[in-house]
Amino acid sequence: MSHILSVLVNNRPRVLARVSSLLGQRNFNIESISVGQSEEKDLSRMIIVTGGDERTLNQVSKQLSKLIDVIEVRTITESTSVERELMLIRVTSEPNVRMEIQGIVDPFRASVVDVGHDSLMLQATGDRAKLDTLTELLRPYGILEVARTGVIALSRELNQTSLTTVI
């Protein structure tokens, strides 16, 4: 089962290395990790999607909290959060299938962001499942390149559990 960790860290050199090295050291699998500016000037927020059971998750949250550059660790529960990912995908598209592709991507509210002689670049946002589905639907046309940001997520109001303090 995947879990999402929201980790507030100092915006300093090597913080990403510290976090990912710790996850590796503790034998904890990373599905995706994304980093960006947080609401505080000197802090970044990392969103880490990981596999593993509840106990491992608990342990890793506590190990992460021990890093001096980590200010706060929270688990984010899928059902009570908003989860988003951005995908850019380039597919082969001879002019004759362009309309067909347009028809596929419309319900996903994806948009065409670049048109070439034989290919289209599309941009889509959503949760992981939605982007996975879109990718599968486009596969028969020939996927040339995919880039995804990894998940970012925020809990909805009043629904966060903090793991930084243990009893």
Add this chain to the structure above:
Amino acid sequence: MAPQLESKTNSIGLDEKKYTGSEILLRSLVEEGVEMIFGYPGGAVLPIYDSLYDGHVRHMLARHEQGAIHAADGYARATGKPGVVMATSGPGATNLVTGIATAMMDSIPMICITGNVPLSLLGTDAFQEADITGITMPITKHNYLVRSIEEIPTIVKEAFTIATTGRPGPVLIDIPKDVSQAMSTFTYPEKVEIRGLFQPEAPTDVQINRLQQVIQQAERPVILAGGGVVRANAQAELIEFAEKSNIPVTTTLMGLGGFPSRNELWLGMPGMHGTYAANHALLECDLLIGIGARFDDRVTMGRIDKFATGAKIIHIDIDPAEIDKNVHTYVPIVGDVKQVLAAANETLSSANSSNWIKQCDDWKAKFPLQYDDSDENGLKPQWVIEHLDETTEGKAIVSTDVGQHQMWVAQYYQFSEPRSLLSSGGLGTMGFGFPAAIGAQFASPDRTVIAVTGDGGFQMTAQELAVVALENIPVKIVIINNQCLGMVRQWQEVFYKERYSEVDLSGSPDFVKLAEAYGVKAWRATNKEEATQAWKEALHHSGPAVVDFWVNPNENVYPMVAPGTGLDEMMMGDEEQ
């Protein structure tokens, strides 16, 4: 040499005078009360060694950076104050790695200072460049690459704060050469705020009540005390806790001395080479109180399914990440062990444990540690350790290396005080014992400091004989010489059908001559009579001494529990097999 450097800051904390980065570094160390640096110079730390030349802080020149860092570690273990070690970039820094990992595993506060190539050359594979902050990321509590001279005082202050707050650990500061050569004014911060640093809170009444309640309900309670008791200086609180609640105590290797071995409630050490009483108490208890212990696999044998299965577990530890890491906890209490025990002691009353205590005493009487002490086929190493114990009344500081002799020290030296056993428990680092004793002796010039080491491990850091000879540091080096890598030989005997692969240490030097070559007095003993005489002379000698005890090479450490089996499957001795 006492620190001669006085802070020149005036009343409003301003100082217009400019100093080099290396002077600022040393002034910052003096502000932190550092009296002693263990180190080794080289190109990237030349500016710092130049500043040291003015005699700000005492420095011990080791003969290998590993010797320097273990000495700093021994100093820290003996005093509780952070040990400070310094090395140059590249090979100097990488030679520290084993020592840093050793300190990390045993939660020892250390400040490791390394030089590095100038900022402009970082990342270019410059001469003697090594990415030591990258390399030590998983084996330090935190580390810093100093990017400007202005950062030095804050970073030093932070480093000491981090190394000594909460669960202690090593912190590394890497200083590029141009930063230590730059010039700036100096003010030392009084306080630093480190948002990401965990500081435990005082225990709540609810927690303390809960603890008492569970203790009241217990009939077969046992305390498992670990290194956290020693780190927290909580021996007095633990004694009171155990005696008031009438609960027997077993101390892990790191916890030895945290509870006096001569106390009636003491069961001995548990685990792989633990006593029958300690292991059976852990197996049969209905309440297990872990105090500053982390339930590692040398205690549980990695068989949680067979460990304290009928017991509720109370776990008191300063590190939240230790709670529920290895065992499931019924009552977790995150906090400073000393503070928690002191709070509990205020209202603690006795558990319903008298039958259980009788049972434990019975085990102690029926299955004591034992060996055949005849010296017909060479000295018995256990006897040597008992002899050390008797002649020093269990009051010496004893460092060990790693191997059979380490376990015999743990079993047969009756530690009465905390910070008396200095041993690499977590990493199990051969080469640790002798240099650690040097550091401890620097810290405690008036105590007897004994380094008990193996003929294998001694050869990993024996070069530090130069230091004890030169500075007349009266460490007593006891070599338990079994002419082999004894602990490995034992495993090959027991688990690998006596296929002795690469454990014969033939070719070792004559240790007496080796010591004498350095100008250190030395003795050899092959039987009890020689041993008694040699040790007496060595102990009373005013300077450093080496005693090479030739022991029976076939001796094994018992009891023994094979890894992956339960604590109930103890091998009690050779006769049984």
